[in-house]
Amino acid sequence: MQRRQFLSKSAAATFGFQVVASHVVRAQDGKPSPNSKIRIGAIGCGGRGEANLDGMKDEAIVALCDVDERRAAGARKKFPDAKTFVDYRAMFAEMGDQIDAVLVATPDHTHAVAVHAAIEKGKHVYCEKPLAKSIAEVRSMRQAALEKKVITQVGNQGHSSDHIRLFCEMVWSGAIGEVTEVHAGCDAFKNVYCQIDKIGDFTQQHEIPAGLDWQQWLGPLPDRPYHPHYLPFNWRGYSAYGSGCIGDWVCHVLDPTFWALDLAMPTAITAEVQGYDPMIHAEFYPAGTRITFEFAATEKNGPIKIIWHDGEESIPRPKELEEGRNPVRTGAVVHGTEGVIMHGSHGAGGCRLIPEARMKAFERPEQKIPRVPGGHHQKDWLTAIREGRQAGSNFEYGGALSEIGLLAMIAIRRPGKRLEWDAQAMQFKNDALANTLIKPVYRAGWA
Ligand SMILES: NC(=O)c1ccc[n+]([C@@H]2O[C@H](COP(=O)([O-])OP(=O)(O)OC[C@H]3O[C@@H](n4cnc5c(N)ncnc54)[C@H](O)[C@@H]3O)[C@@H](O)[C@H]2O)c1
Structure with a gap:
């Protein structure tokens, strides 16, 4: 089923509803009071969490939960009136009825448990991308959000940009004919995503730094010793916690194609990897990957191939690009019949037809998609809460997009094998081992 068909089938149940946080609609005339602020609790306040809070600072930031006081220091200084917590379960127990909406910006492996706790309490949720660390978690989060009718947003902020809208309108206007193949990828932070050179470094015990609750950082994952290699930032290169380059970037880089073509899930996926043996390096990600996703023909599109390149692999230079112009390194080249x-x-920054002569001769298409003022992704979610509509990259959309990266992470563990994916049944048709990687193993006490 195409994604849009799925959405329209469940539209009455999911998108037609009017849910507005009670706190926000308390004005006497029944309209949202312009002065009432949405009360936000944040889980994960350093790094991207702090940047998201900056985008929500006009609301009431009432609670800040973080497992590391050093990382939370900046947000705590900016929002001194917020109550502080180390465990989000304590935050909900104490302030459950004083929070309307929740930001989740922890590392990928704790998104699902934190988001579920928020949704169970009926809170609207903004969760960083990728929506979770595994496909099974993404599916259960999508389901929970639909059931509780909460307003959700995944943190692929380019989705609110003007560029992504222009890209869709260009494709829809027939600027490149029928899309047949997309080469996408990312060449950022190569030595963060590939940590294989650290393989011999895990023999010594390290003291947990003061102010860090390591067990809470691990959350649902089996216990393992703290190591300074993990924090900050580098956890994304370890397969237990982060989603590697493709998991981190697919929600940014493939968002335009996914939206414009209303893509369903791929039916097959094949990974080619560099410097990586899954029998030895399963804890890590490769130095380079080339991943081919095959999308079956639908009523709207013919068959489409998306080929992802990262690390040591680069997006091939398109022959249409004039000499002297730089090829794209983090982004995509979208090939059509015309x-x-x-x-x-x-969000398709710097979107151009190539060569430039084609762009110059091209008449900008009519605007079909409403713009998000200032391309402000956090405000799109906040406005959606006030208006009782879904946000642009809600869990249905942003979750499905995240699944593409999560599929790739499984394919990396089965290099060279063409895995056939049955999205509806949530299983691979031809690989029992790959099927064991769809759902994570949680330790006792976590679900
Ligand atoms: N949209 C974007 O452009 C963008 C950019 C960077 C990161 N991200 C995403 O944001 C998320 C966070 O990434 P980051 O780079 O900010 O990581 P980080 O490690 O720098 O920050 C994570 C924060 O969460 C806290 N934390 C960790 N576990 C926690 C828990 N169980 N409960 C409460 N707090 C916890 C950490 O102490 C830290 O303050 C990731 O999912 C990442 O993919 C998105």
Whole structure:
């Protein structure tokens, strides 16, 4: 089923509803009071969490939960009136009825448990991308959000940009004919995503730094010793916690194609890897990957191939690009039967037909998609809460997009094998081992 068909089938149940946080609609005339602020609790306040809080600072930031006081220091200084917590379960127990909406910006492996706790309490949720660390978690989060009718947003902020809208309108206007193949990828942070050189470094015990609750950082994952290699930032290169380059970037880089073509899930996926043996390196990610996703023909599109390149692998230079112009390194080249579009990351930044002569001759298409003022992704969610509509990259959309990266992470563990994916049944048709990687193993006490 195409994604849009799925959405329209469940639209009455999911998108037609009017849910507005009670706190926000308390004005006497029944309209949202312009002065009432949405009360936000944040889980994960350093790094991206702090940046998201900056985008929500006009609301009431009432609670800040973080397992590391050093990382939370910046947000705590900015929002001194917020109550602070180390365990989000304590935050909900104490302030459950004083929070309308929740930001989750922890590392990927704790998104699902934190988001579920928020949704169970009926809170609207903004969760960083990728929506979770595994496909089974993404599915259960999507389901929970539908059942509780909460307003959700995944943190692929380019989705609120003007560029992504222009890209869709260009494709829909027939600028490149029928899309047949997309080369996408990312060449950022190579030595963060590939940590294989650290393989011999895990023999010594390290003291847990003061102010860090390591068990709470691990959350649902089996216990393992703290190591300074993991924090901050580098956890994304360890397969237990982070989603590697593709998991981190697919929600930014493939968002334009996914939206414009209303893509369903791939039916087959094949990974080619560099410098990586899954029998030895399963804890890590490869130095380079080339991953081919095959999408079956639908009523709207013919069969489409998306080929992902990262690390030591680069997006091939399109022959349509003039000499002297730089090829895209983090972004995509979208090939159609009648032309090529090249764009960057985070919502098709710098979207152009190539060669430039084609772009110059091209008449900008009519605007079909309403713009998000200022391209402000956090405000899109906050406005959606006030208006009782879904946000642009809600869990149905952003979750499905995240699944593409999560499929790739499984394919990396089965290099060279063409895995056939049955999205509806949530299983691979031809690989029992790959099927064991769809759902994570949680330790006792976590579900
Ligand atoms: N949208 C974007 O452009 C973008 C950019 C960077 C990161 N991200 C995403 O944001 C998320 C966080 O990434 P980051 O780079 O900010 O990581 P980080 O490690 O720098 O920050 C994570 C924060 O969460 C806290 N934390 C960790 N576990 C926690 C828990 N169980 N409960 C409460 N707090 C916890 C940490 O102490 C830290 O303050 C990731 O999912 C990442 O993919 C998105």
